[in-house]
Amino acid sequence: NAGVTQTPKFQVLKTGQSMTLQCAQDMNHNSMYWYRQDPGMGLRLIYYSASEGTTDKGEVPNGYNVSRLNKREFSLRLESAAPSQTSVYFCASATFTGVTEAFFGQGTRLTVV
Amino acid sequence: SQKIEQNSEALNIQEGKTATLTCNYTNYSPAYLQWYRQDPGRGPVFLLLIRENEKEKRKERLKVTFDTTLKQSLFHITASQPADSATYLCALKENSGYSTLTFGKGTMLLVSP
Numbered sequence: 001n002a003g004v005t006q007t008p009k010f011q012v013l014k015t016g017q018s019m020t021l022q023c024a025q026d027m028n029h030n031s032m033y034w035y036r037q038d039p040g041m042g043l044r045l046i047y048y049s050a051s052e053g054t055t056d057k058g059e060v061p062n063g064y065n066v067s068r069l070n071k072r073e074f075s076l077r078l079e080s081a082a083p084s085q086t087s088v089y090f091c092a093s094a095t096f097t098g099v100t101e102a103f104f105g106q107g108t109r110l111t112v113v
Numbered sequence: 114s115q116k117i118e119q120n121s122e123a124l125n126i127q128e129g130k131t132a133t134l135t136c137n138y139t140n141y142s143p144a145y146l147q148w149y150r151q152d153p154g155r156g157p158v159f160l161l162l163i164r165e166n167e168k169e170k171r172k173e174r175l176k177v178t179f180d181t182t183l184k185q186s187l188f189h190i191t192a193s194q195p196a197d198s199a200t201y202l203c204a205l206k207e208n209s210g211y212s213t214l215t216f217g218k219g220t221m222l223l224v225s226p
Contacts, residue, residue, distance in 0.1 A: 042218035090156050104156030
């Protein structure tokens with residue numbers, strides 16, 4: 001049982017470069033989320049997808065885009081990376097938002113130089 | 114403004130004692146409150162969920178209380194062990210339409226032998 005799988009685990013980008021963080025879950029969950037975690041700031045929601053075919057902004061969406069490719073996969077794209085996007089990114093999924101437990105991936109540690 | 118507050122200072126306790134962590138919230142009407150454990154370099158792992166109409170929930174050595182009058186949840190670990198050392202996050206889902214899970218910043222627990 002893989003659960004929630006994120007790739008890559010680590011990434012270093014130069015300012016202005018773009019990249020896509022991949023996330024896949026094998027639990028047949030409806031909802032998927034992208035959070036970022038910074039020291040002293042806790043987990044902050046970037047974007048979420050309540051169900052296949054829908055995406056919505058969270059608390060800190062600027063500089064990011066997402067795609068819910070199918071029920072399993074939810075990707076996060078940084079079009080033009082900035083040092084302020086240096087963070088640890090977590091993907092999560094749940095059957096129903098907040099009502100059932102969320103399962104998290106192992107995280108992607110991104111550094112933008 | 115809305116706030117979820119957890120003690121930012123680490124909680125240090127002796128093995129065998131009961132650890133009590135606090136989660137206070139302001140300007141939320143949560144329908145559900147969840148607690149997660151996070152180890153360094155890992156994603157959060159779900160521990161317990163409590164609904165607004167429940168006062169207390171237990172699971173093995175863990176107990177969660179939820180007081181909607183005080184706007185507070187307490188998380189207890191009885192007979193604590195060094196392996197319980199981690200950061201504990203509370204998260205809540207509001208009782209308003211479709212809303213996402215919002216996390217507190219977490220409290221680090223250190224259990225010494």
